[in-house]
Each structure stands twice: as structure tokens, then as C-alpha cells.
Amino acid sequence: MQQPKHAMEIFQLLDKSNCRQCGEKTCLAFAGAVFRGQRRMSECPTLDPGIVARYEANPDSPDDSEQNPDEYLKRLKSEILGIDLAQAAERAGARLVGNRLTLEVLGKEFSVDADGNLFTGIHINPWVAVPLLTYLLYGQGRPVTGNWVSFRELKDGAERYPLFRKRCEEPMKRVADLHTGLFDDMVHIFNGNQVQKQFESDIAVVLHPLPKVPLMVCYWLPEDGLQSSLNLFFDDTADSNLDIGSIFTLGVGLAQMFQKLAQRHGFANA
Numbered sequence: 611m612q613q614p615k616h617a618m619e620i621f622q623l624l625d626k627s628n629c630r631q632c633g634e635k636t637c638l639a640f641a642g643a644v645f646r647g648q649r650r651m652s653e654c655p656t657l658d659p660g661i662v663a664r665y666e667a668n669p670d671s672p673d674d675s676e677q678n679p680d681e682y683l684k685r686l687k688s689e690i691l692g693i694d695l696a697q698a699a700e701r702a703g704a705r706l707v708g709n710r711l712t713l714e715v716l717g718k719e720f721s722v723d724a725d726g727n728l729f730t731g732i733h734i735n736p737w738v739a740v741p742l743l744t745y746l747l748y749g750q751g752r753p754v755t756g757n758w759v760s761f762r763e764l765k766d767g768a769e770r771y772p773l774f775r776k777r778c779e780e781p782m783k784r785v786a787d788l789h790t791g792l793f794d795d796m797v798h799i800f801n802g803n804q805v806q807k808q809f810e811s812d813i814a815v816v817l818h819p820l821p822k823v824p825l826m827v828c829y830w831l832p833e834d835g836l837q838s839s840l841n842l843f844f845d846d847t848a849d850s851n852l853d854i855g856s857i858f859t860l861g862v863g864l865a866q867m868f869q870k871l872a873q874r875h876g877f878a879n880a
């Protein structure tokens with residue numbers, strides 16, 4: 611299978627009619643989505659099947675971002691080289707000083723230079739790095755509205771929701787059920803904001819994994835024969851400011867981080 615070196619290589623193969631039959635607004639947007647592993651070449655009905663076959667060996671293979679995060683990260687870094695940093699800073703709610711963009715991820719400062727290198731005072735996990743670079747490269751920068759929706763209500767969220775529930779909401783709920791006090795402390799150490807009154811629950815906090823992609827965690831303790839529950843909510847602009855794959859990655863990464871923190875505090879079964 612031939613691997614495209616950059617999004618423009620895919621763009622050159624398209625007929626550039628911006629016909630929208632693939633569901634993207636432009637051929638360029640489609641090329642970027644294919645390069646990031648979110649769309650398949652075969653979804654463009656005007657592409658020659660021979661070209662599709664050259665680039666697309668197995669239609670059932672998972673996204674590159676999950677299958678090979680290091681390679682995917684390398685590709686994203688190479689794309690940063692070609693962007694206008696000042697425009698990206700404005701869209702992303704970041705500061706631009708010299709050739710470095712700086713923004714806050716869960717209350718910690720992260721910087722990205724013009725070569726796509728990441729800088730921060732803590733270890734950089736791929737579950738942060740991939741969404742962060744994708745956000746800078748492709749986020750539309752729409753202002754947050756404050757209208758909260760579930761993951762399944764986001765564009766392309768419905769089909770991924772069963773897996774999101776299994777890998778994000780359920781493990782996070784398990785930590786909250788087993789170690790409620792610790793979970794309460796953990797969600798609040800990441801500069802969480804209070805939620806609006808109508809969303810108040812036993813533990814409720816708004817986190818900012820990226821400046822324009824807030825995420826609200828609501829946990830309800832068991833009560834009157836009802837089981838506990840935990841749900842994540844996103845601003846209804848989240849799917850414009852970040853792709854659904856990266857939103858998934860952030861949620862799952864957060865859940866894994868809470869599990870690890872609980873284990874580090876001596877809770878082996880977190």
C-alpha cells in the first residue's frame with residue numbers, strides 16, 4: 611500500500627470540483643481528512659478505483675491515529691511546517707511569541723514551534739499531542755456556545771459512542787464509584803470550572819483539554835435504588851473545533867489518566 615507523504619499529494623489526485631459528494635466542503639478538506647486517517651480515499655466517488663486501490667489496501671483497518679500513533683504524530687508535525695502560526699493562534703485561542711504558539715491543556719501550558727515540536731514542563735502523552743496538533747491544524751476556532759451535548763450528538767459520534775462509553779465513561783465511572791473522594795479531588799486539580807446550575811450533580815466540573823474544546827464531567831452517586839452514573843458532555847461546537855477521532859482520544863486518555871492516578875494512590879483495582 612502506498613503511503614501519502616502529505617495531504618497535498620492526495621489533493622493532487624482529486625478532481626478539485628468541490629462537489630461535496632464525499633460530505634466534505636472542499637476537496638482540500640477531504641484530502642486533509644484522508645491524510646489524518648479519518649476518511650478513506652474510496653469515499654470520493656470521482657476518484658479512479660485504480661488510484662484508490664494503490665493507497666487503500668484494507669478498508670477495515672483502524673485509523674492510523676490509533677494503530678500507529680508515533681507515525682501519525684510525525685505526519686501531523688510535518689504539516690505544522692506549512693501553516694500560518696498567527697492565524698492558527700487566533701483560531702485556537704493561543705498566544706504567539708516568536709515562532710512558538712502557547713496554549714493551556716488542562717491548566718498546563720503547552721507550546722508548539724514552527725517545526726511542530728512540543729514543549730511543556732511535564733511528560734507529553736500521545737493522547738494529548740495528537741489532538742493538540744490536530745486542533746491547531748484543522749480546528750475552525752468557533753467560539754464556545756455553552757450548549758452542552760453528549761458525545762453521540764456530535765458529528766460522527768453516534769457510531770463511535772458504544773466504544774467511547776466502554777473506553778471512557780465506564781472506566782471513569784469505575785474510578786468514581788470506587789474512590790469517590792479521590793475522583794472529586796482529581797477532576798478539580800486540572801483547573802476545572804464550576805458547572806451551570808442546571809448541570810449540578812454530586813461531582814460536576816468543566817475541564818479544558820483544549821481552549822475551545824471544553825468537556826463537562828457529571829457524576830451522580832447511587833440513590834434511592836438508582837445506580838450511579840457518569841456522563842461526559844461537550845460544547846456543541848466541539849466537532850467544528852476538533853475532529854471526532856481526537857475528541858475520542860482525549861476522553862479515553864483522560865479516563866486512563868484517572869485510572870493511573872488512582873493506582874498511584876494505592877488503589878490497585880482502579
Ligand code: SF4
Pocket residue numbers: 624625626627628629630631632633634635636637640641653654655656657
Ligand atoms: S467527492 Fe471528491 S471531488 Fe467531490 S468534494 Fe469530495 S473529494 Fe472533492
